[in-house]
Amino acid sequence: MSLRPASARWFELLTARDSLTMSVEALARTGSVELETHSETHTRISLPDLQERMAEYNRLARRYNQYWPPCELRPATSPGMPDRLLGRALSRLERWAEAAEPLVQLLETLRAEQAELLLLEDMLGVETDGMLDYTLLSTAGPSLEVRLFVLPAGYRLTAMPASLLYCKCSSPRHDFLLAVGQPADMEAFRIEVAAQKGRVLVLPGWVKGPRDVARGQVRQRQARIGEETDALQRQVDALAEPYHLAESLADISRLEWFLTNVTELPVSENFAWVTGWTSDMDGEDIQRALDEARVSAIVRYPPAPRDVQPPMVLQNPWWARPFELFAGMIGTPDGNEADPSLLVAIMVPLLFGYMFGDVGHGFVLLLTGLLLQKRWPLLRILVINGVAAMVFGVVFGSVFGREDIIPALWLHPLEQPLPVMMVPLAGGVVILLLGLVLNAVESWWRSEFGDWLRVEAAVLCMYLSLLAALFRHGSLLITGGCLVWYLAGNLHGVRSGRLARLGVALGTLVESIMQLLINTISFVRVGAFALAHGGLSLAFVIMAGATENVVAGLLIMLLGNVIVILLEGLVVTIQTTRLVLFEFFIRFLRGSGRMFRPLPAPRETVDLRE
Numbered sequence: 001m002s003l004r005p006a007s008a009r010w011f012e013l014l015t016a017r018d019s020l021t022m023s024v025e026a027l028a029r030t031g032s033v034e035l036e037t038h039s040e041t042h043t044r045i046s047l048p049d050l051q052e053r054m055a056e057y058n059r060l061a062r063r064y065n066q067y068w069p070p071c072e073l074r075p076a077t078s079p080g081m082p083d084r085l086l087g088r089a090l091s092r093l094e095r096w097a098e099a100a101e102p103l104v105q106l107l108e109t110l111r112a113e114q115a116e117l118l119l120l121e122d123m124l125g126v127e128t129d130g131m132l133d134y135t136l137l138s139t140a141g142p143s144l145e146v147r148l149f150v151l152p153a154g155y156r157l158t159a160m161p162a163s164l165l166y167c168k169c170s171s172p173r174h175d176f177l178l179a180v181g182q183p184a185d186m187e188a189f190r191i192e193v194a195a196q197k198g199r200v201l202v203l204p205g206w207v208k209g210p211r212d213v214a215r216g217q218v219r220q221r222q223a224r225i226g227e228e229t230d231a232l233q234r235q236v237d238a239l240a241e242p243y244h245l246a247e248s249l250a251d252i253s254r255l256e257w258f259l260t261n262v263t264e265l266p267v268s269e270n271f272a273w274v275t276g277w278t279s280d281m282d283g284e285d286i287q288r289a290l291d292e293a294r295v296s297a298i299v300r301y302p303p304a305p306r307d308v309q310p311p312m313v314l315q316n317p318w319w320a321r322p323f324e325l326f327a328g329m330i331g332t333p334d335g336n337e338a339d340p341s342l343l344v345a346i347m348v349p350l351l352f353g354y355m356f357g358d359v360g361h362g363f364v365l366l367l368t369g370l371l372l373q374k375r376w377p378l379l380r381i382l383v384i385n386g387v388a389a390m391v392f393g394v395v396f397g398s399v400f401g402r403e404d405i406i407p408a409l410w411l412h413p414l415e416q417p418l419p420v421m422m423v424p425l426a427g428g429v430v431i432l433l434l435g436l437v438l439n440a441v442e443s444w445w446r447s448e449f450g451d452w453l454r455v456e457a458a459v460l461c462m463y464l465s466l467l468a469a470l471f472r473h474g475s476l477l478i479t480g481g482c483l484v485w486y487l488a489g490n491l492h493g494v495r496s497g498r499l500a501r502l503g504v505a506l507g508t509l510v511e512s513i514m515q516l517l518i519n520t521i522s523f524v525r526v527g528a529f530a531l532a533h534g535g536l537s538l539a540f541v542i543m544a545g546a547t548e549n550v551v552a553g554l555l556i557m558l559l560g561n562v563i564v565i566l567l568e569g570l571v572v573t574i575q576t577t578r579l580v581l582f583e584f585f586i587r588f589l590r591g592s593g594r595m596f597r598p599l600p601a602p603r604e605t606v607d608l609r610e
Contacts (some may be wrong), residue, residue, distance in 0.1 A: 003338045004445065005312040005440075008034065008596050010304035011286065015277055015297035016381035020265065020272040021082055021258055026293035027274065028601040030285045031059025035276040037265060053086050057252055059601055060093055067236050069102060069246055086255050089248040090450040095456050100236055103544020106562050107232045114225050117218050119150055119201055123176045124215040126169040135208040137180075138334050145183045148201045151175040161185035176201070256601040277304075279313040279596060304553070310335075313598035320345040322380045326580050336445045336590060338438045345384070347431060347584070348576055352536035353388025353425065355529040357413075358537065360400035361565050362389025396530075400561050402538025413534045420525035429467060432516060435587025442588055454489030457590070458482050459509065461515050483509075519583045529575055533568050540564070 011033075016025045021585055027033040062070075083405040089106075155175060162179035172373045179186065190200060206221075209213045240246060266273045279285050283301060290297050298408045310330050314324055316339070323345040356362065366386030373380045393399065397408030413420045436456070443452035462482035468475035489496055490505035540560025 002315050003342060003441075004340050005314050005333050005335060005337070006281070006311050007310040007335055008279055009281055009283075009301055011276060011278050011299060011301050013274040013282075013297050013299045015272055015274070015295060017267055017270055017272045018084075019295050019297070020267070020274070021085060022253065022293055023272070023274055023290070023297055024258060024262060026133055026289040026295055027253060027286065028599040029282060031277075031601065032280040032285055033276055033278050033599050034311060034336075034597050035274065036308065038275050048460075050082055050086055050255070050494035052253075053083075054259065054466060055255065056423075057086075057090060057093070060097055061261060062538045064097060064104065066099065068249055069237070069240060082255055082258060085251050086140065087151060091253040092243050092245070092248040093252070096239055096245050096248075098383050099239050099243070103232050103239075103294055107229055107236070108223050110229050110413065113464045114222060114229070115139075116202055117222050117225070119174065120148075120203070121215060121218045122171045122174055122217060123148070123169065123201075124170050126176070132167075133208075133210060134214045137178075137203060137207075140180065143182070145186045146178070146180050146203065147186055147190065148203045149177045149179065150199055150201050151177055151191075151193065151422050152197045154195055155193075159467055161189065164189060186595070193296065212536065240530060254290060254602055261599055276599075277311055277596065279598070309594050310316060312455055312593040313340050313580075313596050316345075318343045322378060322384075323348060323563040325378060325381075325470075326577070326589070327585070327589065328595075329577075329581060329590050330585055331519075332595040333589065333591065334593030337590060337593065340438070340585065342590065343434060344580060348381070348580060349384050349388035350387045350427070351399075351424075351526055351576045351579060352572055353390075355526055355575065356385075356389045356533055356568060357392030357396045357530060358400065358533070359390050359393035359406070360561070361400075361569075362386045362393055364565055365389060370444075377515070378472070396534070398534065398537065400557070401534075401541045401564065403538075413531050413540060417527075417531055421524055423525035424523045424530075425520065427526070428520050428579075431523070431584050432463075433460075434588065435584050436463075439588040446518060451507070454492055458486035458489055458511050458517075462486065462509075466517070467520075468511070481497060504601050522577065522583060525575060526579070529568075529572055533564070533572070536568060537561075537564050 013023060013027070028037075028277050029579070068180065091131060106314055140146045161181065162180050165186050166177055166179040166181075167177065170176070170178045179189065181189075193199070198510075205223075245473065268273075283299065283599075286299060290299070312320075312334060314327075314333075316324065320341045323342045324339075326344050326348070327333060327340055352360070356365075365382045369379045369382030369384075369386055394406065395409045396413055397403050397406050398412075399405040401410050412417065436459075439456060440449070440452050440460075443449045443456070459482075462479055465475045465478040465482060469479065486509055487502060487505060490501060522595075537560070540556060540563075543560070544556040547553050547556065
């Protein structure tokens with residue numbers, strides 16, 4: 001745990017060429033490796049050919065993926081170069097496809113018939129006044145033609161040919177039209193329906209008798225199709241084992257992950273080199289992963305190449321990691337910048353809780369964060385902010401906007417607004433001083449502390465003396481001394497153009513002091529939003545109390561608290577972020593480092609039918 005980020009450690013791994021994919025997969029499963037190729041003396045593995053072979057796999061996937069089983073992507077156990085592994089897996093897959101194709105065609109034919117029969121059953125389930133005998137329809141012709149149409153939703157019949165006899169019926173899901181007429185007129189009507197995305201539904205010749213009898217025939221045929229499709233599906237599933245389908249699909253999925261994350265690596269005839277960065281500073285995780293994967297490899301940790309910029313590793317405890325988001329809005333701190341996540345993890349809940357102080361509202365945020373943090377880990381911030389809001393709710397004596405349930409540990413904001421405004425002002429001074437101190441620490445890390453003492457330290461002392469002058473006017477004498485200190489520091493080492501340098505220094509000083517004072521005053525908004533939160537909550541409490549209807553009062557309270565949580569929660573979040581970014585971070589954070597991006601591990605399981 002440190003305020004100073006650490007540079008990731010450079011590693012080099014030498015392994016047998018056939019163990020390359022297993023090595024990269026083992027490294028990825030540590031979650032602590034970022035690959036970076038750095039070699040000028042070795043040839044590099046060519047991957048475009050593999051991409052072309054993957055296109056062949058994608059063609060097979062489009063045709064057969066719904067017939068493939070889910071597969072577990074366990075770590076690879078058989079060595080081999082990517083091209084050999086992919087060639088072996090594709091060969092097995094093609095042999096499986098050749099054996100499965102006749103069965104798949106039968107399955108698709110039966111399923112298409114099943115879909116037609118479902119529509120026909122839907123139509124036969126509609127109660128009608130007539131006693132139509134479907135035997136007559138199946139024997140119609142050749143002068144007359146019978147067709148059943150499935151009509152699109154909202155379809156309106158136009159003037160029909162006089163020779164067409166028709167009846168229309170509707171189920172809850174579809175509209176149907178049964179028409180009898182001359183073939184020429186029927187074809188013209190079919191074209192009109194097709195233009196509006198309707199279609200003809202095949203009326204099988206074996207459908208005979210009245211509606212109920214015909215419906216029974218359709219159901220019997222559906223049952224037989226169900227038995228046939230189940231039998232065919234079992235035959236398709238039985239082909240998986242002799243052709244090693246699951247193993248081949250797992251190999252291809254791993255290779256697809258490999259091709260996505262690895263573009264090139266240096267190789268020789270017998271060996272492969274994997275290089276990059278790791279956050280595993282002692283190397284134990286990497287060695288353990290290689291041992292578990294049974295990969296024979298030599299790993300060493302030499303100094304990093306001089307021509308590459310190392311990524312930075314933030315060393316924060318688990319509870320502060322969600323707050324790394326704030327520094328990430330500016331950039332990644334480099335090795336000579338402070339990582340403010342630890343301080344922000346304390347600062348943000350205090351600011352948020354003060355502006356959003358309510359036990360009930362904080363509990364809602366806490367519960368929301370606990371329920372959604374697994375799906376969106378970033379929402380863990382809501383858990384901490386919710387707890388802070390509950391604590392300040394006790395301080396202010398507020399529960400869902402009501403101030404008569406628990407006593408205030410300190411005061412009710414609306415009753416004594418002045419102290420509520422002044423406390424954040426003092427907190428703002430502390431936050432700004434922290435930023436200035438961190439700037440001094442960074443100057444020490446960069447071996448520029450002497451320059452900081454000559455110039456920036458004078459600005460810090462002048463800021464403090466001006467604040468002290470609000471209480472003791474004699475502090476202005478210190479302000480004058482700080483001015484001399486600042487000017488002397490700016491003129492240090494300057495032999496010519498001193499007057500111009502002095503003018504620039506004075507302008508810079510005025511800007512810096514005014515910015516500090518304005519930033520200090522801006523923290524008054526924390527108290528203002530605390531008052532706004534209390535005032536809006538109180539408004540809904542008064543509205544609920546003004547009504548004599550208990551149910552209406554409860555609804556007003558419920559709706560009011562929902563509005564307060566959503567509206568005030570959003571506004572307070574924006575203001576907290578603004579204060580941290582533009583009042584605190586600008587003092588010391590430049591974000592000139594490079595983020596550490598670990599190689600993502602392959603998924604544990606994959607369902608290729610999706």
